[in-house]
Amino acid sequence: MRALGINGSPRREWNTATLLRSALEGAESVGAQTELVHLYDLDYRGCTSCFTCKRKGNSCNGLCAMRDDLREVLEAVLATDVLILGSPIYFGDVTGETRSFLERLLFPNISYDEFGRSDFPRQVSCGLIFTMNCPAQYVKDVGYDVLFENYVRLMGILKGPCELLTSHETWQFSDYSVMNAAMFDVEAKARRRAEQFPVDCQRAFEMGARLAKEQS
Template structure:
């Protein structure tokens, strides 16, 4: 059982990384072999529309771009479960996560029939979205959540999401020009609710590792 985590936040110690870490640690405790990839540590682009992965008679489910993401994509398709995480940036996932999903989605989808896929394996996926907005406003991103999960359907396994809202962005809000946030409320939520988010992430990691 191999479980991979893909961190789409540039912050390797931020909220997204913490959730993925909790999920991955729980998967490891359940006996899985685990790997964490920080997307912002890699040099790569989004899909360049070269169509090498769609050539008649050519190798399928392989990205032919010669960069640091292609070997990661190979390992993702060889894993049993995939944990992904991204902060919400301007109502979307981060740029690096978007590029990752373009590449993963395109090599696994079929151009032979609408909604078809060329990947014949099964990788269960869980996507952790982290964001500043409070839970009651998160529904405004519902269409984006749905679109983001779409390419993961090509992996043939279960697809689920977890929303972590009202995150703490800085350790010390007094150091930044950020008067629109209530620093005390952010701190209180980080101390009271974020541990529950981490526990929920761990539960997801454990469950996927045992699936």
């Protein structure tokens, strides 16, 4: 059984990647083979509306026809049992690279013959991990609840269950004292980093284990 982690943060060792690693460790704890891909290592674009995947008689089988670095990753998604996708929230959405990845993954699998039908050839359980500055209690006020629900709904195209984990008020810089970032309460951020982030990592671990267990 396979679990694939996709890091949509440009940072390989920060909040999103750390939570993804915890989720993959959880999946490993119940026997999954795991892999972590960093999208920002790859050279690719979002969907270019070539519509090869919508042509009559095409042989895409759910795989985007564009040939670039993302192709191998999309093939890996088609072969995995669990997909855990992580992204920081940038200007109220996932990062551009995460969005481009999703366009390329999902568009070839939605039917234009029948509204709402997915032609994804397998069933993949999904976990979404979103990290952000925004405190959890503001999620509704800033409309992130709608955003999150939309991504959970979209991942339904992969035909499996989808769990969402959010991590808030993340520690953004290694040294706040050298940054123009006076609006942050650094002590509160540091406390959050020390006390809440390990809890979030544990939640990620448990999510990874749960998703992998359901598939085994």
